[in-house]
Amino acid sequence: MMKPARKQRLMLIGLMVLGASVATGFALKSFNENLTYFFSTTDVMDGKAPKDTLFRLGGMVIKGSVERPNDGMMVRFKLTDFSKEVTVEYTGILPDLFREGQGIVANGKLDSHGVFIAEEVLAKHDENYMPPEVKDSLKNQPAAPVTK
C-alpha cells in the first residue's frame, strides 16, 4: 500500500493539474473568438464578421468561379463553406497551391456591396496525401491549377 505522505503528494499533484486544466479551459472558452484564425463564409453572411476592419475569411474556392474580369492582375472568385458563398476580389500573386476546389484563407475587409476585398491570400492545403495516379482514378476529377 502507498504511504500516506506519498498519497497526499499524489492527490495534491492531481488537484494542481485539474485546477490548471479548468482554469485553462475557462480562459480558452472566453478567448474562443480570438483563437479562431479565420471566419467562415456563413459567419460573414450572418453578419458575425467585423465591419470596416481587416479580418480573415476562409473557405473553399468554388469550381469554375475564378475569373479575371479586366484581364489584369485582379482575380475574382467565390468562396464557400458548403452552405453560403462570398465573392472575393484580390489583386496580386496567388500562392502555388491556389486551386479551384481547394481551401484558402484571405485577409481583407468587406466593401459596401458585401464583396470581400483581399489584401493577402494564403492556401490551406487539406490533410489528404496521395499519388497523382490514385487521385486520377478517384471519381472526382482532379482540381485543375488556375492559370495565372
Add this chain to the structure above:
Amino acid sequence: MFLIPDAVVRFFHRMASPPHFYALTEKLMPWLVTIFVLLTAAGLYGGLVLAPPDYQQGDSYRIIYIHVPSAWMSLFIYMVMAAAAGIGLVWRIKLAEIVAISSAPIGASFTFIALVTGSLWGKPMWGTWWVWDARLTSELILLFLYLGVIGLYGAIDDKRVASKAIAILALVGVVNIPIIHYSVEWWNTLHQGPTVTKMDKPSIHVTMLVPLLFMALSFKMYYVIAMLQRAKVELLQRERNAQWVKNMLLEKQS
C-alpha cells in the same frame, strides 16, 4: 501497489538503482544504435526515394518525413518528461528526476525542428512563413515550456530541489498537450487537420504512410539513445561521490 506483479516491481526497483541503470544502459546502447540506424535508413529511403510524389504538392510534401515525426516527438517527450517528473515528485525516485531533466533538451530540439520545418513548408504551400493560428501558437508555447524547464533547472543549485520545481512546471504545462493536438479541430486554423492521428482511417496513401511510421520509430529510438546518454552524464554528476562510481572508475582503469 498491490495490482502490479512482484516481478515488475522488482524490475523497476532494480532499474531505479543507479549502478544497475548505468550498467544496463551501457549494455543496451550498441543494440539501440543499430536499430536506430536501420530504421532511419529504411525511413529515409522509403520517404525520399520509394514514396510517390503528392497529387497537390509534388515532391515538396516530403518534408513531412521530418516535420511530422518531430512534432509527434515534441508531444511524446513532453508527456514522458511530465510523467517522470511527477513520479520523481511523489515517490522521490532520483532516476525519475534524471529522466525528466534529460528529456527536456531533446524535446525542445524536436519542437524547434517541427517549428522550423513547418515554416519552411509553409512558405511554398501556404504562401507565408508563419501565422498566429492556434496550432502554430500552441506549439511555440510548448517550446517556451521546454526552455522554461531547462532554465529553471539550471537556476537552482540543489538539483533535488530543482527537480521538484521543474516537476510542478512540467505538470502544469501538460494542459497544453491536448490543446496542441486538438487545436486544428477546435478552431479554424491555417494548419491542416490530422492526417494519421485520428479515429478514422489515415488520409494518406499507404505507400507514403509506411516510411512516415518508420521515421516516427526512428525518432523514438533517437530519443531513447539521447535521453539515456544524457541521463548517464547527469547521474555521474549527481553521484560523483558515491562508492559505486569510484568502484566503476577503478574497474575501468585496471
